[in-house]
Amino acid sequence: MSSHKAVARPCAADKIRSSARDLFYSQGIRAVGVDEIVHKAGVTKPSLYRAFDSKDGLTTAYLSDYQQEFWDRIAVICHDHPDNPRAQLVAYFDGLAWRASQPGYRGCALTNAIVEYPEPEHPVRQEAARLKQQIREWVKQKVCALSVSDPDLLTDGLILLMEGTYGGGQVFRAPGPAAQVGKLARLLLSS
Missing domain, CATH: 1.10.357.10 (Tetracycline Repressor, domain 2)
Structure with a gap:
């Protein structure tokens, strides 16, 4: 009998936050577009807007x-x-x-x-x-x-x-x- 631990996979919002953090910090907030963030995160643009409402909402989450x-x-x-x-x-x-x-x-x-x-x-x-x-x-x-x-x-x-x-x-x-x-x-x- 083998036991498998469930590995929590990051949700779309977590992937977006992580990608935005890397991009915003290295390139600047205004220099990075939403398309670049979702591409790096491997999610869709609607996922970003469901989780954060706007780029400003994502940016304030990044600052937090x-x-x-x-x-x-x-x-x-x-x-x-x-x-x-x-x-x-x-x-x-x-x-x-x-x-x-x-x-x-x-x-x-x-x-x-x-x-x-x-x-x-x-x-x-x-x-x-x-x-x-x-x-x-x-x-x-x-x-x-x-x-x-x-x-x-x-x-x-x-x-x-x-x-x-x-x-x-x-x-x-x-x-x-x-x-x-x-x-x-x-x-x-x-x-």
């Missing part, structure tokens, strides 16, 4: 998935450095230095979406900005747990360092300045 990857990294960092907000911040920036120095690095998907959608009222831009604010709040929460004289200034400095790395990692050949972001974060946190 990207943000979840951020929170997953943060969960590991917080687990590895419990009750140590300084070490958590340093670990984040050390990880960013590594990621930003890898081939194919295209920065932060949220930042890229904000650049691609300059219209303030566009739903994609609004979602990206909302998710960015969550990241800023996490950084501010960690900074406020430290004994620093100006937590708002330090938070702003770390956010600017983070955003600069997202761009610099795309501009300068690896390892480039982005590889130094962990060291720079330590300097800011020590001042």
